[in-house]
Amino acid sequence: MSRQVFGSLAVIGTLMLGACGMIYQSPGVNPLLADSDSKVRVLPITPESVMVANRSTYQPKELPSVFFANAGGGSLQRGAGATPEPVIDYQNRPGALETRVPPAIPASPYTIGVGDVLLLATPQTGSTVEQLTGLLAASNSRQGYTVQDDGAIAIPNVGRVQVAGMTLEEAENQLFQRLVENQIDPTFSLEVSEFNSKRVSIGGAVAQPAVAPITLKPLYLEEALAAAGGVTAADLDYASVRIYRDGTIYQIPLRELYSDRSLARIQLTDGDAVFVDTEYELNLAQAYFEERIRLAEFQQDARIAALNELNAEVSIRRSALEETRNNYMTRLELDSVDRDYVYLTGEVGSQSRYPLPFGRTATLADAVYSSEGVPTRTGNVAEIYVLRGSPDPREFGALTAWQLDGRNAANFLLATRFQLRPNDVIFVAEQPVTKWNRVITQITPSLINTAAAQSLN
Structure with a gap:
C-alpha cells in the first residue's frame, strides 16, 4: 500500500x-x-x-524660486535725513589764550562701520575682470555693498554678512568663510570705496564748514582744516582751534598752531568736532559742540528706529518665505505636485x-x-x-x-x-x-x- x-x-x-x-x-x-x-x-x-x-x-x-530666496535687506533708504547747518554768533574779543592739547590716540587699524561702502573685486588678467559666479556683478559695475544699520552687508547668493567693527583682514576672513560655505569661488579682494562711518566735523572761521571722513590713513588737524578750505581768521592773536572730544574741550591758539609743527599733526578720531573760534568767550564754541551732540543723538535715535523697522521687515519676509515653503512641502506630502x-x-x-x-x-x-x-x-x-x-x-x-x-x-x-x-x-x-x-x-x-x-x- x-x-x-x-x-x-x-x-x-x-x-x-x-x-x-x-x-x-x-x-x-x-x-x-x-x-x-x-x-x-x-x-x-x-x-x-x-x-x-x-x-x-x-x-x-526645479524647486520653486522661493526655496532659493532669502529675506534680504530693507527696501527703503533709512536714516535721519538732512540736518540744519549750525548757527554761529560772534562774541567779544579775547584776551590771553590757553593751550590745551588732546591726548595722543594709540595706533590701530581701520575698522569697518555702518555706512561704509565695501567693494569686492576679482583679480584682473590683462584688461579682463572675471566675475565670481554671479556674486560680484554689482561690484564689477562699481556698485559696492553698503554696511547697513545692523552692521551687515547683503550679498546675493550668500545672504547677510556681519562686518561692522572688523578690520579689513578680519572682514576678508569672514567673507572667505561664507563664500566657501555657499560653494562659491572665494577668490576676491576687499577694499573700502567710501568711508562714511567715522567722521570729524569742522566749523567756525573756515572757508567751507565740512565733515571730513577718516580713512585708512590717520586724519590730522591740518588736513581737517584744509578739507574745510582753510582758516579764514585774519587776526591770529584772537583766534584758536577748539577740539571737542568725549565731553572735553581742548584749545590750541592759532598762532601756536602755525608755529609748532607738532600741533598741526594732532591726530583726530571719530566723533571729534573742530571749531575755529575768533573770540575769547567759549559760548560760541560750546553752542556749536552742544549742537553737534544733539545732532549725534538725533542720528542715533533715527538709526535705532531704522534698525527696528529693518528687523521687522526682514522678519515679515522670512515668515512669508517659510510659510510658502511649508505649503509646498505639504503639497508634496499630499502628492498634489506634478x-x-x-x-x-x-x-x-x-x-x-x-x-x-x-x-x-x-x-x-x-x-x-x-x-x-x-x-x-x-x-x-x-x-x-x-x-x-x-x-x-x-x-x-x-x-x-x-x-x-x-x-x-x-x-x-x-x-x-x-x-x-x-x-x-x-x-x-x-x-x-x-x-x-x-x-x-x-x-x-x-x-x-x-x-x-x-x-x-
Whole structure:
C-alpha cells in the first residue's frame, strides 16, 4: 500500500513539476514572445550604450524660486535725513589764550562701520575682470555693498554678512568663510570705496564748514582744516582751534598752531568736532559742540528706529518665505505636485515608485539602492533591466530594455552613470532557483493532501 502511495506521489510530482510553467507565472523580459504587442529591443549596458541612453533630452523639474530666496535687506533708504547747518554768533574779543592739547590716540587699524561702502573685486588678467559666479556683478559695475544699520552687508547668493567693527583682514576672513560655505569661488579682494562711518566735523572761521571722513590713513588737524578750505581768521592773536572730544574741550591758539609743527599733526578720531573760534568767550564754541551732540543723538535715535523697522521687515519676509515653503512641502506630502517618477518592480528590496529629484538627474544606482538594492538570494543580478518606452507616438508599443549584467561587479559602476528618465521601469528578474523554490512551495500542500488521501484509502 505504501509503495502505491509513494508511486502515486512521484507520478503526481513529476507531472506537476513538468507543468510548472503553467502552474507558476513570473515576469520576465523576452523580445521573442509572439503574443506580445510590444516591440522589445534588449541592449546591454556598456560604457558606449550609457552615452547613447543619456543623450535623450530631459530637463529635471526645479524647486520653486522661493526655496532659493532669502529675506534680504530693507527696501527703503533709512536714516535721519538732512540736518540744519549750525548757527554761529560772534562774541567779544579775547584776551590771553590757553593751550590745551588732546591726548595722543594709540595706533590701530581701520575698522569697518555702518555706512561704509565695501567693494569686492576679482583679480584682473590683462584688461579682463572675471566675475565670481554671479556674486560680484554689482561690484564689477562699481556698485559696492553698503554696511547697513545692523552692521551687515547683503550679498546675493550668500545672504547677510556681519562686518561692522572688523578690520579689513578680519572682514576678508569672514567673507572667505561664507563664500566657501555657499560653494562659491572665494577668490576676491576687499577694499573700502567710501568711508562714511567715522567722521570729524569742522566749523567756525573756515572757508567751507565740512565733515571730513577718516580713512585708512590717520586724519590730522591740518588736513581737517584744509578739507574745510582753510582758516579764514585774519587776526591770529584772537583766534584758536577748539577740539571737542568725549565731553572735553581742548584749545590750541592759532598762532601756536602755525608755529609748532607738532600741533598741526594732532591726530583726530571719530566723533571729534573742530571749531575755529575768533573770540575769547567759549559760548560760541560750546553752542556749536552742544549742537553737534544733539545732532549725534538725533542720528542715533533715527538709526535705532531704522534698525527696528529693518528687523521687522526682514522678519515679515522670512515668515512669508517659510510659510510658502511649508505649503509646498505639504503639497508634496499630499502628492498634489506634478512630479516625475521611475517605477521599481521585480526582485527589488521594495517595489515602489521613485521620485526623480529636483534640479538634477538621477541614476540607476540612485533608484535601486533607494529601495534597499537587489536581494541576491532571490534577484538575478545578471538581469537588471531599465525599460524605456519610445518617445515617438507612432511607436507607442516599442520599448528598449537596457540590461545590466551584475555578475561582473565592475558593471555596477555603470549604474552610477546611467541616467534615468520619467516613467522608466526598473525590473530585476528572479533567480532560476527562486522560481523552482516558489513552485515547490505552492505544490507541497497538494502533495501532502494527496498522500493523506491515499493513506486513508
